Amino acid sequence: MRIIDIIEKKRDKFELTKEEIDFFVQGYTKGEIPDYQMSALLMAIYFNGMTNEETVNLTMSMAHSGDILDLNRIDGVKVDKHSTGGVGDKTTLIVAPIAACCGVKIAKMSGRGLGFSGGTIDKLESFEGINLRPDVEDFIKQVNDIGIAVIAQTGDLAPADKKIYALRDITGTVANKSLIASSIMSKKIAAGCDKIVLDVKVGSGAFMRTIDEARELAKIMSDIGKGVGREVVCLLTNMDEPLGINVGNILEVKEAMEVLKGIGPSDITEVSIQLAANIVSIGLGIEYDKAIDMVEKVIEDGSAFEKFRQMIEREGGETKYFDDMDLFAESKYKVNVLAPRDGYIKSIKTNEIGRASMILGAGRETKEDDIDFTAGIQIFKKTSQQVQEGDTICTIHTNNEDAIKQATEIILNAYEFTDELVDKPVLIYDIVR
Ligand code: URA
Numbered sequence: 001m002r003i004i005d006i007i008e009k010k011r012d013k014f015e016l017t018k019e020e021i022d023f024f025v026q027g028y029t030k031g032e033i034p035d036y037q038m039s040a041l042l043m044a045i046y047f048n049g050m051t052n053e054e055t056v057n058l059t060m061s062m063a064h065s066g067d068i069l070d071l072n073r074i075d076g077v078k079v080d081k082h083s084t085g086g087v088g089d090k091t092t093l094i095v096a097p098i099a100a101c102c103g104v105k106i107a108k109m110s111g112r113g114l115g116f117s118g119g120t121i122d123k124l125e126s127f128e129g130i131n132l133r134p135d136v137e138d139f140i141k142q143v144n145d146i147g148i149a150v151i152a153q154t155g156d157l158a159p160a161d162k163k164i165y166a167l168r169d170i171t172g173t174v175a176n177k178s179l180i181a182s183s184i185m186s187k188k189i190a191a192g193c194d195k196i197v198l199d200v201k202v203g204s205g206a207f208m209r210t211i212d213e214a215r216e217l218a219k220i221m222s223d224i225g226k227g228v229g230r231e232v233v234c235l236l237t238n239m240d241e242p243l244g245i246n247v248g249n250i251l252e253v254k255e256a257m258e259v260l261k262g263i264g265p266s267d268i269t270e271v272s273i274q275l276a277a278n279i280v281s282i283g284l285g286i287e288y289d290k291a292i293d294m295v296e297k298v299i300e301d302g303s304a305f306e307k308f309r310q311m312i313e314r315e316g317g318e319t320k321y322f323d324d325m326d327l328f329a330e331s332k333y334k335v336n337v338l339a340p341r342d343g344y345i346k347s348i349k350t351n352e353i354g355r356a357s358m359i360l361g362a363g364r365e366t367k368e369d370d371i372d373f374t375a376g377i378q379i380f381k382k383t384s385q386q387v388q389e390g391d392t393i394c395t396i397h398t399n400n401e402d403a404i405k406q407a408t409e410i411i412l413n414a415y416e417f418t419d420e421l422v423d424k425p426v427l428i429y430d431i432v433r
Helices: 003-011 018-029 035-048 052-063 091-101 120-124 136-146 159-169 177-190 211-227 249-260 266-284 288-300 303-314 350-359 401-414
Strands: 079-083 106-110 148-152 195-202 231-238 333-338 343-348 376-379 392-398 415-418 428-432
Touching (some): 018 159, 035 159, 052 177, 052 211, 091 120, 091 148, 091 266, 091 288, 106 136, 120 148, 120 249, 136 148, 136 303, 148 303, 211 428, 231 266, 249 376, 392 401
Parallel strands (some): 195 231
Antiparallel strands (some): 231 428, 376 392
């Protein structure tokens, strides 16, 4: 078999066989296929798509490119949660402790942020000293002891996806449904959970820009799950504006802690409760309404907040912030961005807010970049809200004085104002079971 024949076959819109898919996945992972040929193939897939059978074969090939975790030594149903990526999306930090408090086992491996989209691991590293790379034995023991572990994805799980995703990220080939579905599901299958709740983001800060596209992605991932005997529930949620107020690592951790205390912004609280209730409902096999009651109760009585503290402590992170959030480090510069006119906020180009946050130091342009944990943006005015000229719409946080002007311009260009009343955005479009 030759890679050039596979590239030409996909370029000419033919369906690839399982053997051909295994050939390029294995060949690229082992370094036998160079980046330039893999890039050409990915671009051909990006434009010509894949059939469902090709997508399943790609998923399984990437899932089996490394270890498949055996979580059988963890008692109870293990439910994993994954978001397709967004701006200000700190739901894992909220949902995982809530679900664990309700009795679902959370054994979760998460990723880092790249480009405009943030990552859970960067957020958790806001707690100094935290070790997100325990060995598998410690990971399993932690889940058995306290019901929850959120750690970094190990190098041995779906290494093909890791390598291919990094290449997609720099070749403009991320936003393809088959490639996203196979990337996410290969990791989930390798991570060994019984059931999966997926948060499929839709809108200007997501890879899927329309509800129809997101629904199709959700269906592909549910079908892959069904094919391998894993129940999958997908929530289609709004990413036409950042979720919550805070974007940036420490800022997002603080907001997650506020939601767990029951004092967080309403949009992120609502989305988190719905995600958590779906996890609890499928994890415990109980009615959705009952799951909602349980979720609300563990927020109200403070046990979800305490579970988060317990997880950070167990993973070696500094916990003084749970007693006083003001102890978190802050950026040297805090600069308000002001509304340039009276009116209503019509829309926010959310990917641009993510880009501004990255320029301020909160994210990475390339995998090697360092991040500034204190940097980010607080979005005080969101879609449908009325503003007057000079009102603060956002506050920029950064230690890089040189980035302030550019970030301010990006933020102002991301906002669209109107004189007409604007409807409040819908938070959850659909739940695909
Ligand atoms: N998240 C992933 O893990 N993979 C993708 O391809 C897109 C989002």
